[in-house]
Amino acid sequence: MKLSTEQFKHDFEERLTSKFAIELAKAGAQEKYGALSSVVKNYYSSIWAADNHYKDESNKKQAYYFSIEFLPGKMLKSNLLNLGILDTVREGLSDLGIDLDEIALEEPDMAIGNGGLGRLASCFMDSAASTGLPLNGNGIRYRYGLFKQKIVDGFQVELPDSWLDNGNPWEVRRYDKAVEVCFGGEVWLEDDGEGHFIPHYQNQERVLAVPYDTPMVGFENTTVNNMCLWRSEVPKDLDLRFQNLEYMNQTAMLSSELYPNDSDYNGQLLRLKQEYFFVSAGLQRILHHYKATKQAPITHISDFISVHINDTHPALCVAEFMRLLIDEYRITWERAWNITVKVMSYTNHTILSEALEKWPEEMVKSLLPRLYQIIIEIDRRRTAELLPKVGAKLVHSTRIVKDGQIHMAHLAIIGSHSTNGVAKLHSDLLKDVELHDFYLIYPERFNNKTNGIADRRWSQIANEPLSKVLDETIGKKWRSDLKELKLLESYKEDDATLQRLQEAKYEDKVKLAKLIEERNGIVVNPTALFDVQVKRLHAYKRQLLNVFHIMKLYFEIKENPTADRTARVHIFGAKAAPGYHYAKAIIKCINEIARLINNDPDIGDQLKVVFLENYNVSLAEVIIPAANVGEQISLASKEASGTSNMKFMLNGALTIGTLDGANIEIFEAAGYENGFVFGLTKDEVYDYYKNSNYNSRDIYEQNPLVHRILDAFVDGTIPNISAEGQQIFDSLTTYNDEYFVLRDFNDYVRAQEALEKCYQDQKAWTQAALMNIANAGHFSSDRTIREYADDIWHIKAKK
Template sequence: MKLSKTQFRKDFEQSLTSEFATDVAKAGITETFAALSSVVKQYYTQIWQGDNQYKDRSQKKQTYYFSIEFLPGKMLKSNLLNLGILSTVREGLQELGIDLEKVAQVEPDMAIGNGGLGRLASCFMDSAASTGLPVNGNGIRYRYGLFKQKIIDGYQVELPDSWLNNVNPWEVRRADKAIEVTFGGETWLEETEDGRLIPRYRNQERVLAVPYDTAMVGFENTRVNNMCLWRSEVPQDLDVKFQNMEYMRQTSMLSAELYPDDSNYDGRLLRLKQEYFFVSAGLQRIIRHYKSNKIAPIAQIADYIAVHINDTHPALCVPEFMRLLLDENGLSWEQAWDITVKVMSYTNHTILSEALEKWPEEMVHTLLPRIYQIINEIDKRRTDELLPHVGAELIHKTRIVKDGQIHMANLAIIGSHSTNGVAKLHSDILKDVELHDFYQLYPERFNNKTNGIADRRWLQISNARLSKLLDEKIGKSWRHDLVKLEALKDFREDTETLKQLAAVKLENKKDLAALIKEKNGIEVNPEAIFDVQIKRLHAYKRQLLNVLHILKLYFDIKDQPDLEMVPRVFIFGAKAAPGYHYAKAIIKVINEIAVMINEDAVVKDRLKLVFMENYNVSLAEAIIPAADVGEQISLASKEASGTSNMKFMLNGALTMATLDGANIEIKEACGDENIFIFGLTKDEVYEYYKNGNYNARDIYEQNPVVHRILNAFIDGTIPNITNEGPEIFESLTAFNDEYFLLRDFNDYVRAQKDLENLYRDQRAWAQASLMNIATSGIFSSDRTIRQYAKDIWFIEEKSEEV
């Protein structure tokens, strides 16, 4: 949009007056943020309205992306950038004596997601709008999100993340579009005179789902998509005798917290209830809008609507869509099933068994009796149809309902026309190993869509210095097409460009060093290697392998006080799930080792260890531009894709990597010489699984370096880990090191030495950094979302001539 500084200042000052009856000189920082957000919202509302009208008028097919979590981060600067007015507003505020960066810090991160799953969903929302694709999000408006992490005495402590204490300026409450969702009670089928079976209900629990819509503004275009988040409320017409405190509490809990503790029955029941809540509300809204617009008969809805199941959490989309077509719209089973399979598509994000949800039959039957009937009927009809052709064994392996449980991944695969993995290796593992039985039955449904990231946030917003340098060197076309970064390769031998690139990185490191000093009270050397591992704390991601190497470096210094080494700053950011005891033990150990190393006078500045609490999108935006190295060291075959690896690459960090997930494709893109590869391959891991011949205890006994490091967990070397140290020691020795840390340790040390040697040659390091940036364009989520649109959803981009 076109906007002058004069017009912006007028709009902003008028907003301060009308919203808070104050002026620029007297306004507080919170009032300033609220007034600025209100102005920005006014700027895009007209575009939003126009795009909605275009969608209704054109009746083009749209996609609805169902995800249990989104992780948008702060939206002020993102909206300003995408509207094309970031510089204008920054300069306009500056003329009024206001620093945009300080105002932006007031905005809380939207706490409606946790890790890579939610961040990917938000990158997709950004990319869909920016490429002109009609893709709408559907999730839950969590009141508290996951949790706010505090580190107290080295331990993770979970506090409520009350991100909604102040009004969320970007959302629009649509009370008139509220949907009723029902649970429990009794359900039975009655036959009508024409032979149809109609469900009847009694004693159901009623919950009102109220949508809160948030605009997803496209980058310098006229597309504004919608992210709908549902809040649970008590229906206003509910008889007062039912409105007891317990009912009201249970209703509010549906949208209270992301991933409630599922270590007990009540917690698991709440999770299942949440999943049906947002699935049912979202699908009902879609069909209501479809019918109100008189687009076409309901039997043709697959030509106009695509629904995407992001991981297994929204798998209930399949039976719920069937319910709506059968019960609410009178279609036959055959019609409804054909439509459902055409409408639904599914992304598998992990092969970890704990993430492939399974629910007890009894729980589903009690909570969702009609859905339970439909799931059983899907399972029965499929069995009857395929049994004569493929045999009992294959059918049993792929049943939805078996062993007293309902398998949600099986439901999602069977009830959709597409199942995709999120990196080439991951998709191959799905086809060849983890979902091979399904691949035999439905080979045409399986495909790969390697993940991507939204460079607008992860470069243009978070790394303004590098963005400016890129503009100067190769022009601005990369801002609309990230593959244009390839032009940077022409500067690989240009000394001045390499120096400028290194200077940008150093300034970013100075900024992060200041943040570390402010938050952690630790002084770090910006000239040191900033070696970063920021991701969810999970054993398979192997933060512990990183820790073992840090201990080796520490012992090297203690053994040789005059040892010359390139100074290293190791930076961690991670949350452990509240019930994940082992992951929380690792956090405690990291923090205690940090105290031991950082306070050791012998170590000096050669080694520092920093754990940054409450890792979130905003913290990632500060860390990633400053990273020299990104640690992507999961056991090969365990990480579906990874996206932090792509963010580090885009910002010129070199990757320390196993051949896992998208690391393989990153290696192919940037070249072997610009990445550090180590460790077992996927085939070698599966060979160990097949033969069962891995013996971690032997490595402990025979490798003196490993022996000394592991003993440090139990002999008092590391202080204050009386409980955690033995637990970790036992996991690696007595319980045979599930993720092969000790097997990969020597090769990891070798790769780390290669990294140090390359860093000593600053020109060569800058060249490798440049090549990572130049070859990162294929990991744009714009590319990914276009592939989904073309191959799975069959939707079209909006032409800007419209």
């Protein structure tokens, strides 16, 4: 949009007065942020309205992305950038004596996600709008985000993340679009005499689902898509006799907390209720909108609507869509099933069994009695159809209902026309190993869509110093088409460009160093090598490998403090799930190791360890641009894709990683010589599984360095971790090291030594960084979302 600095200043001051009845000189930071966000919302509201009208009138097909997580982070700068007014607003605020960056600090992170799954969903929302594709989000408006992490005496402590305390200026409550979602009770079918079985219900628990719409503004275009998040409320017409405190609390809990603890039955029940809540509400709204805006009969809905199931949490979409078509629209079973399969598509995000949801059959039967009937019938009909075609073995292994459980991934695969993995290795594993029996039955449904990132946020917003260098070197076309970064390759031997890249990286490192000092009280040297591992804390991501290498460095410095070596700063950011005690033990150990090393006068500036608490999108936007090295060290075959690896690559960090997930494609794109590969391959991992011949105790006994490092966890070398250190020691020796940490340690050390040697040659290092940046274009979520649009959803971009 076109906006002058003078017009913006007028709009801002006018809004400050009208919204808060205060003049600029007396306004506080929160009031300034409120006025600014209100002005920005006003700028895009007419574009949003026009685009909604265009979508209804054009009759073009739209897609709906169902995800239990969305992790947008802060939206102020993203909206300013996408509207094309970031520089204008920054300049206008500066004229008024206001720093945009300081005002942006007032915005809470919209952190209603756990990690990669939710961040990917938000990247897709950004990219779809920016490429003109009609993709709408559907999720839950959690009152509290995952949790706010505090580190107290080295331990993770979880506090509520009440991100809505001051409201959310970007959302619009749509009470007129509210729908009811019902749970429990009894259901029976009666023949209406015309061949239809009509369901009748009694004693159901009624919940009102109220949508809150948040606009997803496209980059310098006229597309504004919608992210609908649902809030649970008590229906206004509910009999007062039923409005007791317990019912009201249960209703509020549905949209209160992301991933409630599911370690007991009640926690599992709440999770299942949440999943059905947003699935049912979202599908009802889609069908209501279709009926109100389309002339075509409901039987043609697959020509206009595509529904995407992001991981297994929304898998009930399949059964709920069948319920609505059969019960509400009186469509025959066979026709309803054909429509459902055409409408639905599914992304698998993991091969970890713990994340492939299975619900107790009796729980589903009591909570969702009508859906249970439908799921049983889907399973029965499919079994009868396939038995003579593929045989009992394949049918049984792919049943939706078996062993007293309902398998949600099976429901999603069977009830959709497309199942994709999120990196080539992951998709191959699904076809060849984890979902092989499904692949034998439905080979045409399987495909790969390698993940990507919303590069505008992770470059133009998060890394302005680097963005400026790119503008000056290759022009500005890269800002709208990341493939243009390829032009940077021709500057690999240009010393002036390499120098500017080094200066931009140093500026980013100074910014992070300042934040570390403010938050942790640790002074770090910006010229040191910044080695970064930021991601969810999980054993398969192997933060322990990194920790063990740090202990190796610590021992070496203690033995020879005056030796010439590369100064290092190791930076961690990670949250552990509240009930994941092993991961929390690792966090405690990292913090105690940091305390040991950072306070040892023998170590000085040669080695620092920093754990930054409450890792989130905003913190990532400071950490990732400053990284020299990105740690992507999961056990091969366990990380479906990863997206932090792509963010590091785009920001000129070199990857040290295994041949896992999208790492492989990153190494191939940047050149294997511009990263550091180590560790077991996927085939070697599966050989260990097949032969059961891994013995971690032997490594502990035979490798003196491993022996010394592990003993440090139990002999008092690392203070204050008697219980946690023993837990880690036992997991790696007595319980045979599930993720092969000890097996990969020597090769990891080798890769780290090669990395350190390369860093000592700053020209060679910067050339490798340049090659990573230049080849990051493939990992834009713009590319990924176009592939989904073309191959799966069959939606077209707005011209």
